Amino acid sequence: MTNMVQRGASRHLLSIIFPQALGIFLTVSLCAQQSISAEGRIKLDVVVTDQSGSPVSGLGRNEFALLDNGQPNKILSFSAFDKISATPDPPVEVILVIDEVNHLAQDVPDVQPQVEKFLRQNGGHLSQPVSIYRVSDAGLSLTNQPSTDGYTLADEISHKNGLRQLSLDEDDNTLDDGMLRDNQPFRSRPLHVQTALRALGSIVLEERRKPGRKLLVWVGYGGPDGARSFDWTTEFSTRIREARITLCSVTFWRKPPRGFPYQFFLQGVKFAAQSDPSDLALEVLATQSGGRVLENTSDLARMIGQCVEDASAFYTISFNPPRTDAVDEYHDIKVQVSKPGLVARTNTGYYDQPVYYDHSNLASRHVTVEQLERTLAAARGDSATDISRQLSGLELTERMSSASLLSWKARLPGAKAWAALVALADASAFMDPPPAEVGAGAPPDLAAQQQMQSRSIDYVLQTIPKLPNFFATRTTLRYRESALKPGQTWKTAVGDSSLYLAGTSRATVLYRNGDEVKELVKGKEQEKGEASLKMSVKFGPVLTAAVDAARGDLVWDHWEQSATGLQAVFHYMVPKEKSHYQVAYCCLLDDGDGSGPFQRLAGYHGEIAIDPESGAILRLTIEAELQDNLPVLRHGILVEYGPVEIGGKTYIGIVRGIAILRARTIVGIHEWGERFNTFGPFQTTLDDNSFADYHVFRASSRMLPEHSPATPQD
Secondary structure (H helix, E strand, C coil): CHHHHHHHHHHHHHHHHCCCHHHHHCCCCCCCCCCCCCCCCEEEEEEEECCCCCECCCCCHHHEEEEECCEEECCCEEEEECCCCCCCCCCCEEEEEEECCCCCCCCHHHHHHHHHHHHHHHHHEEEEEEEEEEEECCEEEEECCCEEEHHHHHHHHHHCCCEEEECCCCCCCCCCCCCCCCCCCCCCCCCCHHHHHHHHHHHHHHHHCCCCCEEEEEECCCCCCCCCCHHHHHHHHHHHHHCCEEEEEEECCCCCCCCCCHHHHCCCCCCHHHCCHHHHCHHHHHHHCCCCEEECCCCHHHHHHHHHHHHCCEEEEEECCCCCCCCCEEEEEEEEECCCCCEEECCCEEEECHHHCCCCCCCCEEECHHHHHHHHHHCCCCCHHHHHHHHHCEEECCCCCHHHHHCCHHHCCCHHHHHHHHHHHHHCCCCCCCHHHECCCCCCCHHHHHHHHHHHHHHHHHHHHHCCCEEEEEEEEEEEECCCCCCCCCCCCCCCCCEEEEEEEEEEEEEECCEEEEEEECCEECCCCCCCCCCCCCCCCCHHHHHHHHCCCCEEEEEEEECCEEEEEEEEEECHHHCCCEEEECCCCCCCCCCCCEEEECCEEEEEEECCCCCCEEEEEEEECCCCCCCEEEEEEEEEEEEEEECCEEEEEEEEEEEEEEEEEEEEEEECCEEEEEEEEEEEEEEEEEEEEEEECCCCCCCCCCCCCCCCCC
8 A cells, every 4th residue: 555655646737747848858850861660770581492592481599690890790580581471561562674775776675575574474463562673864764653564664665755854963972983904804784884884873872762682683784893982892792782782683695795703803902902893893792792693694584583582581681880980981781590501691791880870988087076076176267168178078977966066157267168068067967977076964754755645746836737828938058069070071080079168049938828938039939840959948737657657666765965954866767668759860770761759668767856945856867768779879868947036026937958969860871862861979968948037928908998099098
């Protein structure tokens, strides 16, 4: 019965004290890549074949092993797919690419009828949705939608109807044109390989925007190019894998020339100095993607069918790459199957990047609050710039209280130094206080804890409904990390998470009838989404947080000495399965183009500091429970309450609010005539909100006699 009473008290308390602003805090909208916490950062689609080359289904997770640079790596997720018991959703898409540019002129007329033959077989009923690209002198064209209607697709390519044109913008960082070297074969072939590579890159980025696995069957020549490019090698490896494309290279020649010895170029390129034009041959890229190389046969339709067989049964696994500080660190990967006679085909390697993980602030020096204050005292007489530079290289190991922070405001030589100190103190807001601020008294017994909570309930029930309608001024300091420096790319882990003041804004908020009803910024009503992080602190209850916290328990944590006296600090935790804490982060999906949302329910925990005598809530924190595989690593909120005067009376109102977020940045890239988004390094964003100038909002009206015009004095 005692536990039931305590749990009930926790429920009532939390349903009242959560500020309405946390409704916005709890749903943060920014930008990144959807990922399932149980999945690894690297995802592989694996086809297992028997000695006849036919796909094998029905294998279990324990029958697979993964070697990364020869060392075992843990498989974090495993899925098995076939056409009967476990079909993939969405289904595997087949992408046929008809390369008219890189066939010999006498072979081009034979290609299209063979493709149509494949599409029309089985009465035109295709086992997988098919889309068709055509690479020609006019550019790159595509069927409007993937379809399982083979007859319709055959008619489209036969009459070239229904194909939409895609541009191949050559104004990008493409390879320089060049003739094949004298010791290379195929000098008699048309030299449009760069067109093929550029088209392949454009197709990969187009398909990267779609979810699910794809089989890309390229019908055409893809031999060596006349120039080398390590950047293109790493980009193709990464983007093909991200798009979940298995490439099948099909060469259809009436009179085949000498074969290209692509087998000599299948080892991954580790350094730029090792780059060779043949590294970008379609046969090489196909093999490295886990696909096939088929050539020198008169039955093109049959070869396409062989490639499509890979959709009938496959497995999807994921794993995490090891941490690295080296950009473009090549890793050889092999998937092994324990049953004898079976062979696994998948990506043969990947390029590990520092940005795949978050990195600690390498530029920071850890200090206590006492050490920080000694540093500030020693810096008296220094300029604001010098002080801000010193502070930017520090990181607190314990919480700097609001009282300690405010005590330095008048002693610092300017706004720049003050802004740097606020950033440093706010970043410590969720840490434990210094030992000197932790009360030494014994923990209260359970009855005393219940009494404190009961007083808090009574205080809030009696106070919140009686709050008058009022205005308050909110000042927001927005802190950000520096952008990538020259020479740094999306692959680089910055290593310096120092914050700088990116902007300041002031808003007047109107609280009426128990809720915030209007927000004015610089005299105008705030536009929706004007605040970049939407982290403005508001007033009133948040029911979603109340429901979650009601399912948890308040647990005694410690006494804490503050400027206003002794505080009783309780801890709470809400597990994910009982949470309504929605973390929304937009916009980059694993299978997306940077426009789709990431949304995730997350558990959370926090602290509530209570005045043990009056029951007033003095501090509230919320921190999301997030795994390191997510694009959002940290999201924390702190709200502090204190005495405010409204209309000559004293109430407990919000005086300070902090919101901190650490999440991936999004970097835009221009490659192969396309623009797309990808992950950048993790960065911290912090908003500091302070509230002041509380005053009563009053409205008045007058009753005038009917038909009596008002005089100017009225």
